[in-house]
Amino acid sequence: MVKKPAPDATRRSEKSRRAIYAAALALVGEVGYPKTTVEGIAARAGVGKQTIYRWWGSKADVLLEAFLDLGEQTAREAGQEPYAIPDTGDLAADLKAVLRATVDELLDPRFDVPARALTAEGVVNEQLGREFVAKLLEPQLQLYVDRLRSAQDSGAVRPGIDPRIALELFVSPLAQRWLQRTAPISHAYTDTLIDYALHGLAPR
Amino acid sequence: MVKKPAPDATRRSEKSRRAIYAAALALVGEVGYPKTTVEGIAARAGVGKQTIYRWWGSKADVLLEAFLDLGEQTAREAGQEPYAIPDTGDLAADLKAVLRATVDELLDPRFDVPARALTAEGVVNEQLGREFVAKLLEPQLQLYVDRLRSAQDSGAVRPGIDPRIALELFVSPLAQRWLQRTAPISHAYTDTLIDYALHGLAPR
Amino acid sequence: MVKKPAPDATRRSEKSRRAIYAAALALVGEVGYPKTTVEGIAARAGVGKQTIYRWWGSKADVLLEAFLDLGEQTAREAGQEPYAIPDTGDLAADLKAVLRATVDELLDPRFDVPARALTAEGVVNEQLGREFVAKLLEPQLQLYVDRLRSAQDSGAVRPGIDPRIALELFVSPLAQRWLQRTAPISHAYTDTLIDYALHGLAPR
Amino acid sequence: MVKKPAPDATRRSEKSRRAIYAAALALVGEVGYPKTTVEGIAARAGVGKQTIYRWWGSKADVLLEAFLDLGEQTAREAGQEPYAIPDTGDLAADLKAVLRATVDELLDPRFDVPARALTAEGVVNEQLGREFVAKLLEPQLQLYVDRLRSAQDSGAVRPGIDPRIALELFVSPLAQRWLQRTAPISHAYTDTLIDYALHGLAPR
DNA sequence: TAATAACCGAGACGGTACGTCATGTCTTCAC
DNA sequence: GTGAAGACATGACGTACCGTCTCGGTTATTA
Numbered sequence: 025m026v027k028k029p030a031p032d033a034t035r036r037s038e039k040s041r042r043a044i045y046a047a048a049l050a051l052v053g054e055v056g057y058p059k060t061t062v063e064g065i066a067a068r069a070g071v072g073k074q075t076i077y078r079w080w081g082s083k084a085d086v087l088l089e090a091f092l093d094l095g096e097q098t099a100r101e102a103g104q105e106p107y108a109i110p111d112t113g114d115l116a117a118d119l120k121a122v123l124r125a126t127v128d129e130l131l132d133p134r135f136d137v138p139a140r141a142l143t144a145e146g147v148v149n150e151q152l153g154r155e156f157v158a159k160l161l162e163p164q165l166q167l168y169v170d171r172l173r174s175a176q177d178s179g180a181v182r183p184g185i186d187p188r189i190a191l192e193l194f195v196s197p198l199a200q201r202w203l204q205r206t207a208p209i210s211h212a213y214t215d216t217l218i219d220y221a222l223h224g225l226a227p228r
Numbered sequence: 229m230v231k232k233p234a235p236d237a238t239r240r241s242e243k244s245r246r247a248i249y250a251a252a253l254a255l256v257g258e259v260g261y262p263k264t265t266v267e268g269i270a271a272r273a274g275v276g277k278q279t280i281y282r283w284w285g286s287k288a289d290v291l292l293e294a295f296l297d298l299g300e301q302t303a304r305e306a307g308q309e310p311y312a313i314p315d316t317g318d319l320a321a322d323l324k325a326v327l328r329a330t331v332d333e334l335l336d337p338r339f340d341v342p343a344r345a346l347t348a349e350g351v352v353n354e355q356l357g358r359e360f361v362a363k364l365l366e367p368q369l370q371l372y373v374d375r376l377r378s379a380q381d382s383g384a385v386r387p388g389i390d391p392r393i394a395l396e397l398f399v400s401p402l403a404q405r406w407l408q409r410t411a412p413i414s415h416a417y418t419d420t421l422i423d424y425a426l427h428g429l430a431p432r
Numbered sequence: 433m434v435k436k437p438a439p440d441a442t443r444r445s446e447k448s449r450r451a452i453y454a455a456a457l458a459l460v461g462e463v464g465y466p467k468t469t470v471e472g473i474a475a476r477a478g479v480g481k482q483t484i485y486r487w488w489g490s491k492a493d494v495l496l497e498a499f500l501d502l503g504e505q506t507a508r509e510a511g512q513e514p515y516a517i518p519d520t521g522d523l524a525a526d527l528k529a530v531l532r533a534t535v536d537e538l539l540d541p542r543f544d545v546p547a548r549a550l551t552a553e554g555v556v557n558e559q560l561g562r563e564f565v566a567k568l569l570e571p572q573l574q575l576y577v578d579r580l581r582s583a584q585d586s587g588a589v590r591p592g593i594d595p596r597i598a599l600e601l602f603v604s605p606l607a608q609r610w611l612q613r614t615a616p617i618s619h620a621y622t623d624t625l626i627d628y629a630l631h632g633l634a635p636r
Numbered sequence: 637m638v639k640k641p642a643p644d645a646t647r648r649s650e651k652s653r654r655a656i657y658a659a660a661l662a663l664v665g666e667v668g669y670p671k672t673t674v675e676g677i678a679a680r681a682g683v684g685k686q687t688i689y690r691w692w693g694s695k696a697d698v699l700l701e702a703f704l705d706l707g708e709q710t711a712r713e714a715g716q717e718p719y720a721i722p723d724t725g726d727l728a729a730d731l732k733a734v735l736r737a738t739v740d741e742l743l744d745p746r747f748d749v750p751a752r753a754l755t756a757e758g759v760v761n762e763q764l765g766r767e768f769v770a771k772l773l774e775p776q777l778q779l780y781v782d783r784l785r786s787a788q789d790s791g792a793v794r795p796g797i798d799p800r801i802a803l804e805l806f807v808s809p810l811a812q813r814w815l816q817r818t819a820p821i822s823h824a825y826t827d828t829l830i831d832y833a834l835h836g837l838a839p840r
Numbered sequence: 841t842a843a844t845a846a847c848c849g850a851g852a853c854g855g856t857a858c859g860t861c862a863t864g865t866c867t868t869c870a871c
Numbered sequence: 872g873t874g875a876a877g878a879c880a881t882g883a884c885g886t887a888c889c890g891t892c893t894c895g896g897t898t899a900t901t902a
Contacts, residue, residue: 031877031878032876032877032878034868035867035868035876035877035878035879036878037878037879040878040879040880056352057352058352058353061856061857061858062857062858062859063856063857063858064857066880070880071879071880072878072879072880072881072882073858073859073860073880073881073882074859074860074861074878074879074880074881075878075879075880077859077860078878078879115430140351140352141352143351143408144348144349144351144352145348146408147344147347147348147351147407147408148260148261148262148344148345148348149262150409153408153409154409156408157408157409157410161408161410162410165410172429179431180430180431181429181430181431182429182430182431185424185429186420188411189401189417189420189421189424190424190429192400192401192404192405192421193397193398193401193421193424193425193429194397195404196396196400196401196403196404197393197396197397197400199400199404200396200399200400200403200404201396203351203407204347204350204351204357204360204361204365205354205357205358205361206361206365206366206369207392213393216390216393217393217396217397220389220393220394220397220425220428221397221424221425221428221429222428222429222430223428223430224424224425224426224427224428224429224432225376225385225386225389225394225397225425225426225428226319226384226385226386226426226427227383227384227385227386228428228432235846235847236846236847239845239846239847239898239899239900240847241847241848244847244848244849265887265888265889266888266889266890267887267888267889268888270849270850274849275848275849275850276847276848276849276850276851277849277850277851277889277890277891278847278848278849278850278890278891278892279847279848279849281890281891282847282848440872440873443872443873444873445873445874448873448874448875464760465760466760466761469861469862469863470862470863470864471861471862471863472862474875474876478875479874479875480874480875480876480877481863481864481865481875481876481877482864482865482866482873482874482875482876483873483874483875485863485864485865486873486874523838548759548760549760551759551816552756552757552759552760553756554816555752555755555756555759555815555816556668556669556670556752556753556756557670558817561816561817562817564816565816565817565818569816569818570818573818580837587839588838588839589837589838589839590837590838590839593832593837594828596819597809597825597828597829597832598832598837600808600809600812600813600829601805601806601809601829601832601833601837602805603812604804604808604809604811604812605801605804605805605808605809607808607812608804608807608808608811608812609804609808611759611815612755612758612759612765612768612769612773613762613765613766613769614769614773614774614777615800621801624798624801625801625804625805628797628801628802628805628833628836629805629832629833629836629837630836630837630838631836631838632832632833632834632835632836632837632840633784633793633794633797633802633805633833633834633836634727634792634793634794634834634835635791635792635793635794636836636840643851643852644850644851644852646894647850647851647852647853647893647894648852649852649853652852652853652854673882673883673884674883674884674885675882675883675884676883678854678855682854683853683854683855684852684853684854684855684856685854685855685884685885685886686852686853686854686855686885686886686887687852687853687854689885689886690852690853
């Protein structure tokens with residue numbers, strides 16, 4: 025529920041919308057989120073400011089949609105099974121592979137800058153934060169839930185475990201290191217996380 | 229390196245400094261971080277704007293120091309050993325107790341709003357982020373490192389485990405739920421985190 | 433030369449035209465000329481903006497035509513000889529009567545507000561000013577010219593006098609007091625003007 | 637009563653004030669009043685918009701003061717007796733001389749454009765109109781009142797005449813021709829006005 | 841014990857961006 | 872092909888803050 029209510033969406037200019045997405049992502053990448061302004065986006069997109077305010081409520085809204093759109097775009101190009109966790113039967117290997125790919129993505133500035141900006145905005149702006157989580161984060165976490173459920177069926181994870189919590193043992197540490205820069209992230213690091221999470225800290 | 233270099237700190241007005249801290253925290257609590265302005269802080273503190281710019285570089289700097297000061301203040305009032313993790317010999321119980329206290333703190337708006345604001349700013353502003361982590365976050369995480377080392381000595385944690393990574397298994401999930409509101413936080417939740425982290429997801 | 437050139441006037445909607453006149457006059461009366469907008473007129477008249485821009489060049493043009501139309505309307509209702517100066521043989525009395533009627537009109541807000549707005553626009557916008565003078569002002573002044581010529585024939589005005597200049601001795605003062613509010617206007621005032629103009633300031 | 641109430645006038649920047657006056661007059665002269673904008677004035681004066689809004693309420697206010705200031709400036713440069721009507725004993729000659737000078741001024745674009753703009757604004761904006769009249773127009777008219785009083789003392793004007801009305805017989809016609817462009821203005825024209833006004837239209 | 845620095849409050853300043861409003865053009869659809 | 876509707880690029884509005892600056896007025900050493 026981020027959009028303003030009224031205007032006639034059927035008459036909306038597709039060209040302007042795409043130009044605005046492109047301008048917003050470009051500017052955030054080039055000058056950073058705080059220095060990205062609605063005026064700047066409008067000027068770069070060759071669009072009137074009002075066209076932005078007609079369809080979005082703030083630069084955060086614009087960027088959120090632009091980022092969502094970028095994700096869909098990328099997914100469509102990447103092709104077949106965009107978002108899914110492999111299920112080779114080896115849970116540890118599957119999770120390590122996915123987390124390694126995630127590390128690579130987090131280190132790519134094309135992704136890092138807007139994602140960081142949106143996350144920061146969402147931390148402080150509850151409405152946007154909830155939208156960000158619902159549209160972007162939760163669908164991805166759900167993939168882990170599914171994979172962990174499958175692992176429970178095959179006996180690789182204990183039956184009593186709540187997968188929604190379990191996934192956080194390895195996903196959240198990576199997220200926090202990325203967001204707060206508490207420590208560097210690497211493939212070795214995420215491999216370790218998976219090992220610790222699966223086998224626990226206590227001796228067995 | 230947040231402060232400006234020049235002025236003579238010995239002549240600094242303690243009264244103004246305290247008034248600025250109080251105004252900054254009050255405003256962030258009342259109107260939120262984005263609507264908190266340097267002008268607003270100055271007006272509320274009954275202080276000239278220059279007095280703020282003389283000693284700090286931005287509202288983020290002011291708030292960071294105000295928050296740090298608040299922490300020390302609170303600690304001093306709370307008394308003896310402000311930040312330390314108990315070591316009763318029962319690792320699980322000790323960690324659960326500390327995390328429960330952390331949950332309570334995160335749910336207290338007096339702490340939540342400024343902490344959230346600073347974290348958000350730090351996500352996007354690397355300099356401030358590093359300062360925030362170094363001064364606030366890392367010292368706290370170090371306490372977990374110490375407790376886990378002690379647990380390794382007593383055999384409650386496997387010797388090969390890296391405590392700096394291990395603590396993230398339960399600390400980061402809580403942090404992420406709090407920051408991104410991916411799911412509610414509670415004592416039951418953090419208890420579960422400790423159990424999962426200590427004993428792992430895989431059957432033994 | 434105020435209208436745009438092109439469209440087919442035979443297919444023009446009479447209803448829209450009248451609605452636009454009414455809306456324009458109503459808005460100027462209610463909110464004043466500067467706050468009267470083309471969008472406002474269109475909305476109030478239940479008409480698309482383009483319908484205004486198709487037939488007029490600006491809000492000043494619309495108002496000018498609306499005012500002209502109002503004049504014709506009023507004249508038609510008032511009946512027979514709308515604009516003519518009586519010729520009873522007593523020049524002073526005839527002129528005083530007409531000026532008194534003019535004073536009454538100038539004090540009527542239904543006339544005052546749009547006339548004032550158009551005059552102001554004409555002061556600054558030469559094209560509109562000339563149109564305003566040619567279509568509205570000059571025809572009325574011509575009536576005075578005629579009456580003064582008749583007075584010259586009957587010996588009530590000196591033969592060498594230029595009537596086009598002469599009429600200004602009493603018409604312009606009234607106009608200036610009205611427009612610039614340099615002093616109040618009244619029947620007594622216009623009577624005095626006629627006396628001064630006819631007999632001069634110098635002793636005889 | 638055009639200025640906003642609050643700010644501390646003693647700290648006002650004289651340089652900015654002068655730059656704003658100059659920019660306002662220059663812009664009105666170059667692009668006309670309607671295309672003169674507050675933003676344009678600020679940009680041309682090298683001044684923040686707020687500095688204009690701090691001290692004036694609108695572009696009309698700015699222009700009014702700029703014009704007043706221009707008048708004083710000019711008067712000061714012109715020297716000794718800036719605004720006074722000569723009193724040679726020959727009333728007709730004195731008035732003709734002053735009106736001829738006025739004609740020359742009205743035909744000078746440096747004076748014409750801003751004066752016209754202010755007058756137009758004053759026609760429609762009562763507050764500004766009254767200020768314009770009180771500060772600019774009325775003081776000048778008062779000079780005629782004085783001269784006519786002196787003429788009454790010397791017997792050149794009938795004793796019963798009200799000078800405040802009498803002056804309008806020749807001043808207002810000139811004003812109307814200038815403002816409304818009802819007819820051209822010239823020295824011959826104003827000479828005629830004086831003759832008609834002094835000796836009347838009626839035969840003697 | 842004065843002088844002389846500095847910090848202090850206040851707030852004006854040149855700017856940037858805000859979010860809104862109106863302009864005049866253009867396109868779509870109904871009649 | 873006129874007309875209602877309204878999206879569009881444009882650009883000014885008047886406001887809010889930014890960070891810098893200058894102005895007296897207290898302090899609080901230093902000569």
